[in-house]
Amino acid sequence: MAPKLPSAAAQSRPSAGPGRPKDLAKRAAILDAAARMFTRLGFEGASMDQIAAEAGVSKLTVYSHFGDKEALFGEAVRLVCDSLMPDDLFVAHPSAPLRSQLVGIARAFFTMITSEEALATHRMMMSPGGDERLRQLFWQAGPERVQRAFATLLEAREAELDIPDLARAARQFFALLKGDLHTRMACGLCERPSAAGVDEHIAATVDMFLRAYGRGPRPVA
Numbered sequence: 001m002a003p004k005l006p007s008a009a010a011q012s013r014p015s016a017g018p019g020r021p022k023d024l025a026k027r028a029a030i031l032d033a034a035a036r037m038f039t040r041l042g043f044e045g046a047s048m049d050q051i052a053a054e055a056g057v058s059k060l061t062v063y064s065h066f067g068d069k070e071a072l073f074g075e076a077v078r079l080v081c082d083s084l085m086p087d088d089l090f091v092a093h094p095s096a097p098l099r100s101q102l103v104g105i106a107r108a109f110f111t112m113i114t115s116e117e118a119l120a121t122h123r124m125m126m127s128p129g130g131d132e133r134l135r136q137l138f139w140q141a142g143p144e145r146v147q148r149a150f151a152t153l154l155e156a157r158e159a160e161l162d163i164p165d166l167a168r169a170a171r172q173f174f175a176l177l178k179g180d181l182h183t184r185m186a187c188g189l190c191e192r193p194s195a196a197g198v199d200e201h202i203a204a205t206v207d208m209f210l211r212a213y214g215r216g217p218r219p220v221a
Helices: 024-045 048-055 059-066 069-084 098-113 116-126 132-141 143-156 166-186 195-213
Strands: none
Touching: 024 048, 024 059, 024 069, 024 116, 048 059, 048 069, 059 069, 069 098, 069 132, 069 143, 098 116, 098 143, 098 166, 098 195, 116 132, 116 166, 132 143, 143 166, 166 195
């Protein structure tokens, strides 16, 4: 998960369940609190009582908005991903250079996955004996949503690309961005690279992707 949730109240969506609309300010406060507590204590360590206290609401209010802790976790992950990689990142703008849009997406993704909070969540997901359903919720709320949005963008810009399998290409793009660098950071074997190092990594990744799938002249490394 990410550092702080920017404008959580504005981004939080009301519950889809029946009944009168939920209090969006309370919902946002719960999500903010949940993101902090899950990152700090892990899924098992963070209780609904603690999250309610952190949000300044009752436990009943938390359950009223989210039903159970697993649903709250999935929604917190989704909101963090939405805040750092919003939908408009993936809107195709045919008049804008494709490479520039890919660089923007790559930078947002790399910033998200290399935050201390995201690395802590990754370690939690990879820990032995973890809950498989929890991992599935995390995958659906985070990586799967990003990959689907990116595949849709690639399809919208098909005139500039030659991609036989959009879903596979989307997976490859984000796998290239993570590379061994993300794994080493998650294992505590290296620090986040300098700004220049991040720029170099992103440029090399985007150029490799375009050499593989771009139509016309290939970018020069």
